Amino acid sequence: MHGQADRRSEVTRGASDGARRRLYTGLWVGALLAILAFLVIYPVIMLLLGALTDTNPVVDGLARSLSHLSVANFLTVLANPNVGEALLNTLIACGGGTAIAVAIGLFFSWIVVRTNTPFKGFIAAASILPLFAPPLVAGVAWAILGSPKTGLINTMFKWMGSDFRVDLYSMWGLVFVFGIYYAPYVYMFTSSALRNMDPSLEEAAEISGASAFSTLFTVTFPLIMPAIVSGMLLSFIVMLGIYGIPAVLGAPTNLNVLTTYIFKLTNWSPPLYNTAAAVAIILMVVTGLLVYLQQRVLSGRSYTTVAGKAFRPRSLDLGPWRWLTFAIGILYLLVVVVLPSLALIVAAFRKFMFIRDVASLFDMRQYSLTHFESIFDNPLTMRSIYNAVEVGVITAVVGGALAFAIGYTIHRTRVAGRGAIDLISTLPVAIPGLVVGVAYLWAWIGIPGGLYGTIWILALAFIARFMPDTVKALSTSFLQIHRELEEAAWVCGKGMLGTIRTIVLPLASPGVLAAMTLLFVLAIRELGSSLFLYTSNTMVMSVLLLDYYEGGNIGKTAAFSLVQTVLLGVLIGGANWLSRGAAQGNVARTG
Amino acid sequence: MMATLEVTELRKQFAIGRPAIDGVSFSVPAGEIVVLLGPSGCGKTTTLRCVAGLEHPTGGEISISGKVVSSPERGVLVPPRSRDLGMVFQSYAVWPHMTVRQNVVYPLKHRNISRADAGRKVEEALALVGLSEYGDRPVVALSGGQMQRVALARSMVYRPQLLLLDEPLSNLDAKLRLRLRDDLRVILKQTGMTALYVTHDQAEAVVLGDRIGVMRDGKLLQMDSPDAIYNRPADLFVANFTGATNELAGTLVACNGRYGVVDFGDGRRGEVALFHALAPDEKVRVALRPENIAIGRPDGANTFSAKVLDRRYQGTQTAYGIELFGKRLEAIELGTAARHQVGVEAPVSLPRECLWAYRDRGPVSHE
Numbered sequence: 029m030h031g032q033a034d035r036r037s038e039v040t041r042g043a044s045d046g047a048r049r050r051l052y053t054g055l056w057v058g059a060l061l062a063i064l065a066f067l068v069i070y071p072v073i074m075l076l077l078g079a080l081t082d083t084n085p086v087v088d089g090l091a092r093s094l095s096h097l098s099v100a101n102f103l104t105v106l107a108n109p110n111v112g113e114a115l116l117n118t119l120i121a122c123g124g125g126t127a128i129a130v131a132i133g134l135f136f137s138w139i140v141v142r143t144n145t146p147f148k149g150f151i152a153a154a155s156i157l158p159l160f161a162p163p164l165v166a167g168v169a170w171a172i173l174g175s176p177k178t179g180l181i182n183t184m185f186k187w188m189g190s191d192f193r194v195d196l197y198s199m200w201g202l203v204f205v206f207g208i209y210y211a212p213y214v215y216m217f218t219s220s221a222l223r224n225m226d227p228s229l230e231e232a233a234e235i236s237g238a239s240a241f242s243t244l245f246t247v248t249f250p251l252i253m254p255a256i257v258s259g260m261l262l263s264f265i266v267m268l269g270i271y272g273i274p275a276v277l278g279a280p281t282n283l284n285v286l287t288t289y290i291f292k293l294t295n296w297s298p299p300l301y302n303t304a305a306a307v308a309i310i311l312m313v314v315t316g317l318l319v320y321l322q323q324r325v326l327s328g329r330s331y332t333t334v335a336g337k338a339f340r341p342r343s344l345d346l347g348p349w350r351w352l353t354f355a356i357g358i359l360y361l362l363v364v365v366v367l368p369s370l371a372l373i374v375a376a377f378r379k380f381m382f383i384r385d386v387a388s389l390f391d392m393r394q395y396s397l398t399h400f401e402s403i404f405d406n407p408l409t410m411r412s413i414y415n416a417v418e419v420g421v422i423t424a425v426v427g428g429a430l431a432f433a434i435g436y437t438i439h440r441t442r443v444a445g446r447g448a449i450d451l452i453s454t455l456p457v458a459i460p461g462l463v464v465g466v467a468y469l470w471a472w473i474g475i476p477g478g479l480y481g482t483i484w485i486l487a488l489a490f491i492a493r494f495m496p497d498t499v500k501a502l503s504t505s506f507l508q509i510h511r512e513l514e515e516a517a518w519v520c521g522k523g524m525l526g527t528i529r530t531i532v533l534p535l536a537s538p539g540v541l542a543a544m545t546l547l548f549v550l551a552i553r554e555l556g557s558s559l560f561l562y563t564s565n566t567m568v569m570s571v572l573l574l575d576y577y578e579g580g581n582i583g584k585t586a587a588f589s590l591v592q593t594v595l596l597g598v599l600i601g602g603a604n605w606l607s608r609g610a611a612q613g614n615v616a617r618t619g
Numbered sequence: 620m621m622a623t624l625e626v627t628e629l630r631k632q633f634a635i636g637r638p639a640i641d642g643v644s645f646s647v648p649a650g651e652i653v654v655l656l657g658p659s660g661c662g663k664t665t666t667l668r669c670v671a672g673l674e675h676p677t678g679g680e681i682s683i684s685g686k687v688v689s690s691p692e693r694g695v696l697v698p699p700r701s702r703d704l705g706m707v708f709q710s711y712a713v714w715p716h717m718t719v720r721q722n723v724v725y726p727l728k729h730r731n732i733s734r735a736d737a738g739r740k741v742e743e744a745l746a747l748v749g750l751s752e753y754g755d756r757p758v759v760a761l762s763g764g765q766m767q768r769v770a771l772a773r774s775m776v777y778r779p780q781l782l783l784l785d786e787p788l789s790n791l792d793a794k795l796r797l798r799l800r801d802d803l804r805v806i807l808k809q810t811g812m813t814a815l816y817v818t819h820d821q822a823e824a825v826v827l828g829d830r831i832g833v834m835r836d837g838k839l840l841q842m843d844s845p846d847a848i849y850n851r852p853a854d855l856f857v858a859n860f861t862g863a864t865n866e867l868a869g870t871l872v873a874c875n876g877r878y879g880v881v882d883f884g885d886g887r888r889g890e891v892a893l894f895h896a897l898a899p900d901e902k903v904r905v906a907l908r909p910e911n912i913a914i915g916r917p918d919g920a921n922t923f924s925a926k927v928l929d930r931r932y933q934g935t936q937t938a939y940g941i942e943l944f945g946k947r948l949e950a951i952e953l954g955t956a957a958r959h960q961v962g963v964e965a966p967v968s969l970p971r972e973c974l975w976a977y978r979d980r981g982p983v984s985h986e
Contacts, residue, residue: 228712231673234699235706236726236773246725250716 057445060437063430064452067492071467072459075312078305078470079105105306114289115310121202121274121285122267128207129263132360133214134256138244139353141222143344151357152219156212158364160600162553163209164272164573165589169368170196170205171276172375172582180371183389197280205273208364210263217259221252227342240344254325261322268315269460271556276577286311287462291559294469301470308466316458372593375586376400399587403576409588412572413595416552419486419568423551427491428544431498436528439503440514457496461556464493469560481563489561490551498547505539506532549599553592623648623684624670624781624815630678631665631837639665640676641837647781652807652814653842654828656821658860662837663817667783670815671706672699684780700729702781705774709786711766713758713773719745720754723772730777744776747806764795771803775810782807782814788823800826821861825849833857851894855977858906863975865907865948871897871976881905881976883944889921890971895978902979911973912950914939914959918968925967932957941967 080097105111139145140152158166173180174196182193195201229251233243249256271287278288286307293304346353377395388394403409431453437443438450456464468489472480479485509532517527533540555570562571569592576585624647631640640662647653655663668674669689670681675696681689683704688697705726713722723744727737745751748768753761758769767787774782787803788796804827807814818824824831825845832842833856841853852858855866869881872888879893881903891905914927928940928947937957939950950967952958959965 226710226712228708228710229714231671231699232706232708232712232714232770232773233725234673235671235704237700237729237777238725239700239729242729247714251714253716 053441053443057437057443057449060434060449061445061452064434064449067488067495068452068455071464071471071489071492072455074470075305075308075463075467078302078466079309081302101302102306102309105303106310108303110284110289111307111310114284114286114307117199117278117283118268118285118287118311120199121206122264124199124203125206125210125267126260126264128203129211130214130256130260132208132211133216133259133263134218134249136211136357136360137215137219137222139357141219142248142342143346143350143353145346145350145353145357147354148357151354151361154361154365155215155357157361158209159212160596161209161368162272162555162570162592162596163270164276164555164570164577165372165593166205166209166368167273167276168573168577168582168585168589169371170201170273172371172586173367174201175280180374180389196277197283198277199283201277202274202283202285205277206267206270208360209273210267213263213266214256214259217255217262218252221255222248225251230342258322258325261318261325265315265318265322268311268318269462269556271462271559272574275574287460287556290462290466294466294560301473304466305470308463312459312463315460315463319458372586372589375582376590377587378583380583399581399583400591403584403588403591408567408572412567412569415483415566416569419483419490420548420552422483422487423490423494424544424548426487427494427498427547427551428502428540430491431495431502431543431547432540434495435499435503436506436532438499439507440511453499454496456493459493461493461554462559464489465557465560468492468557480561481566483566485561486558486566486568487551489557490547490554493554493557494547494550497550498543501543501546502536502540505543506536508539509535545599545602549596552599553596624813625682626666626670626679627681628679629666629669629676629681631662631669631674632677638677638837640669642679643834643837643839644679645832645839645842647813647815649813650811651829652804652812652816652827654816654818654824654831655834656818656824656828656831656860657834658819661834663819663834664785666834667785667815667817670781671704671783672697672702703779704781704783705777705779706783707767707770707774707785707787709789711763711770711790713766713769715757715759718755718757719750719761719769722758722769723776726773726777732777740776741772744772747775747810748772749802763791764799767791767799771806775806775812778810780813782812784814784816786818787816789818789820796823803827833860835860852906852975853894855904855906855980858975858977863906863908865909865912867905867907867944867946867948867974868979869903869905869976871899871901871903873899878971879976881974885944887923887944889923889969889974891974891976892972893976897976897978903976904979906975906977907948907969907973909938909949909951910953911970912941912948913968913970914941914950914952915965916968917966919970921969921971921974922966923969924964926964927959927961930957930959930961941965943967 077097079102080099082098082101136151136155140148140155145151171179174182174194176182176193176195176197179194179196185192185194196205225248230243230247233247234240238246269287271291274283274285274288275291278284284292290304290307290311293300293307374389376399377397379394379396379398434449434453438446438453459467468485469480472478472485479488513531513535514527517531518524522530552568553570555574558568558571559574562568567575569588573585573588573592576588579585626646627644629640629643630638632638643662643666645653655666657663665674669676670683672688676689676691678691680687680692683702686697687693687695688702689695714725717725720741723741724737727740732740741754742751745754748771750765750768750772753765753769758766761769767790770787784803788799791799800823807827816824816827818827825848828845830842831845831848833840833848833853835856841848841857843851843853848857849861852861852863859866867883869883871879872882873880874893874897877893878890879897880888881891882888891903897903914925923943925941925943925948928942930940931938935955936951936953939952939959941948941950
């Protein structure tokens with residue numbers, strides 16, 4: 029009798045245990061969804077509402093703004109010829125840039141994977157360097173090199189007695205700089221596709237009588253077409269969201285793309301926040317369509333050509349031509365890394381940027397530390413660095429922890445609602461940084477005493493913006509931990525949280541640390557979303573750089589660019605060291 | 620049209636290590652199928668790839684129908700596309716972005732052949748490999764065996780002088796492999812192709828080859844008809860590789876032409892076959908096939924007493940481990956009945972023409 033009662037009480041306890049567990053998981057999923065809604069859904073909805081009203085949330089108050097909703101506002105914006113022009117410019121610049129990026133990326137992946145070009149390992153490592161340069165810094169460097177009147181390149185041409193002049197303050201300049209800086213995106217996709225391709229597919233073509241050239245175009249390229257297309261789309265998507273390069277190169281001739289136009293709208297007085305929201309939505313829709321297309325290409329026609337045995341990658345003997353390919357590699361490096369770095373160094377250390385002739389360029393009396401002294405005399409400089417680091421740390425810690433929770437919930441549990449968590453947390457992939465900025469602006473500017481004007485609004489925007497990449501990076505780090513290792517801990521009597529603390533976290537810690545460092549780096553170099561969210565108290569490095577540039581002092585701009593680049597270089601080096609190379613691809617993904 | 624392949628003193632030295640091919644010479648007469656057989660890493664695939672022109676030899680000469688296509692000494696190196704070859708790869712190498720017909724017509728597009736002619740040739744080739752109805756399918760929708768048939772059709776559609784096949788069946792599952800192996804021989808013989816075929820599977824080599832060349836460590840050990848390879852292997856390695864896995868050590872005490880007498884120790888002597896001239900008192904190793912050991916049937920002069928150590932029933936045959944001259948040997952007896960008990964002493968007879976004596980060159984590894 030006694031035993032039966034015991035068993036019955038055990039059964040009831042079991043049932044209440046189950047109910048309690050259901051309650052806990054329900055609370056957990058609810059909490060995650062609430063956080064995600066707060067971070068992603070609410071700002072996007074506010075952005076949509078902003079696009080549909082015609083009032084200013086600061087002047088008129090949020091409540092009044094929301095009572096003026098009408099599709100007509102959005103249609104007015106669409107009909108605005110300036111918007112149409114910005115959209116057209118964007119498509120031309122990104123389209124042209126993508127074409128150049130594909131040509132360069134494809135050529136380099138072929139050189140590195142398929143030929144016996146000397147030092148190709150070095151070329152491969154160097155050709156992804158542009159990924160690490162913040163777009164604004166790249167833009168500044170190319171402005172110093174390629175401005176039509178005072179540009180270093182034109183000074184050189186003048187010295188050589190040539191009448192040839194370059195003008196990068198133009199659509200051509202924009203296309204050119206976009207193309208050379210975003211070629212690595214194409215390279216990363218196509219080189220791995222080439223490397224994973226069974227070489228006998230090409231050998232079969234050669235045996236069949238095709239020349240090396242016709243093999244390339246009838247077999248090799250068609251086979252890696254999915255990789256080419258998705259690399260192409262990705263570079264297009266990244267270019268769409270870039271602010272720094274068009275801001276520098278387009279401004280002098282009033283050449284607007286969507287990103288620069290959005291920022292201009294919010295800088296008008298009074299600021300046209302609703303027009304900005306509407307244009308941001310256009311940008312978001314275009315990006316979203318392209319992201320969708322890219323996902324389709326990646327998941328669709330993929331030719332698995334792996335034969336199951338390890339193969340030596342084919343290496344085409346170029347004979348003496350290999351020195352030509354080597355020279356092209358070095359030329360690219362020169363154009364993309366060496367020249368811009370030299371330009372920044374010259375501008376940063378030179379007292380006056382006016383360079384009469386080449387002799388004056390090498391005149392050491394013209395150089396000094398003036399600009400560095402003057403930027404560090406400005407109290408804003410140290411404050412912006414301090415702010416950037418503070419935002420970076422908050423973003424890395426909070427964002428890292430949140431991404432871990434999300435990643436674990438999506439990949440390692442079977443709780444209901446994880447599909448929704450997955451979907452919402454990947455949504456920001458399709459939202460350019462600048463649009464995130466505008467959305468957060470709309471979400472918080474009308475709420476007095478709220479987040480607007482604090483460091484936290486920047487951090488939260490960054491967390492939302494980089495969520496998909498952080499979740500992906502973290503997930504790979506613990507997906508490598510075999511499930512059975514966790515199951516073994518459960519069998520030993522550890523609970524879910526105990527298992528995560530004693531098994532998953534220690535094993536995944538290198539990956540988690542790397543992902544957090546990466547997040548830190550991404551946060552301190554982010555410009556697009558900061559633009560709309562900073563106030564004089566929360567000025568961050570990337571925004572201050574833009575400030576210096578718009579202030580017109582090229583020397584200070586270059587000096588601060590160098591400070592930033594060195595800081596970032598150290599940080600990225602550290603991140604790479606922590607993750608042993610895994611972080612690289614992720615800096616790339618977010619531009 | 621059909622031509623001979625002539626390979627003379629072929630050498631291939633990669634950047635590091637011993638040469639992958641170390642002085643290989645052989646020829647393939649028109650219309651014959653020659654199989655290169657050997658364990659992985661023996662240089663057979665490298666030899667084939669040198670003939671194809673995909674690998675560049677470092678020495679020796681290759682000529683196809685009298686025309687030298689590769690001779691590093693004379694600076695001759697004809698690119699693969701000008702050698703008029705067909706090749707079938709281990710991984711099929713059919714192009715996944717094309718249909719079956721597009722795959723097969725591809726080589727014809729790089730030759731001066733009219734569209735109508737090309738269409739007819741493609742249909743012929745597809746009919747030959749039994750894929751007439753599959754022309755418009757994308758190749759990715761085919762099974763492994765069908766893909767390999769596409770690869771075969773593609774390599775034969777332009778009737779090349781010489782067909783090269785690089786382990787074409789090794790990625791297929793066992794049952795399909797047997798069927799395609801038999802089909803392949805029929806197709807090759809039907810078209811009168813000259814072919815060089817590389818494999819590590821002796822059964823495949825025996826069925827397909829008019830002649831088999833056994834390779835090891837970059838050297839061609841023996842090139843002969845399948846029958847000769849199986850019944851008169853040139854050395855201990857060939858004997859072992861083709862299935863004579865038992866080995867006995869002894870000393871030759873007398874020889875008389877094709878046969879000799881070997882002392883296996885303790886005065887136990889037996890008659891053996893000699894393929895090479897050996898002198899009395901030489902140390903020898905004697906190779907013996909498991910299926911040539913007859914247990915329980917005292918027959919002829921070479922009858923000894925052995926002990927049955929273990930028995931493994933395998934359905935249509937039974938494998939025994941027996942102890943003979945203090946050494947463990949494998950024996951196989953065909954039939955569905957397992958006749959001998961473990962632990963019994965039984966007479967075993969070893970026919971002298973199945974005991975092949977080779978000079979003892981010290982321990983040899985067979986793997």
